Amino acid sequence: MRRIFWGLVGVGLGVVVGAQVVRWANRTKAKYSPPNLAREAGGKIAGFADRLRETVQLGLEEMDQAEAEIRAELGLPPQ
Numbered sequence: 001m002r003r004i005f006w007g008l009v010g011v012g013l014g015v016v017v018g019a020q021v022v023r024w025a026n027r028t029k030a031k032y033s034p035p036n037l038a039r040e041a042g043g044k045i046a047g048f049a050d051r052l053r054e055t056v057q058l059g060l061e062e063m064d065q066a067e068a069e070i071r072a073e074l075g076l077p078p079q
Contacts, residue, residue: 071078 068078
């Protein structure tokens, strides 16, 4: 009888500890992963895309200006 009793006590403690660990893990996961993670990532990607687009546009404008200066120096007609 003692073995059965202590075996059941051990199983019960295991279940209780296991449930507490699962609850702790779920609370920790909820704490460190915001529910709008995908939306935040999308916003950051959109912001990066806007900055990249502006940078490329500025680069193209500078390239056109440099080309116009070179054409003027060489006496070529503007395009």
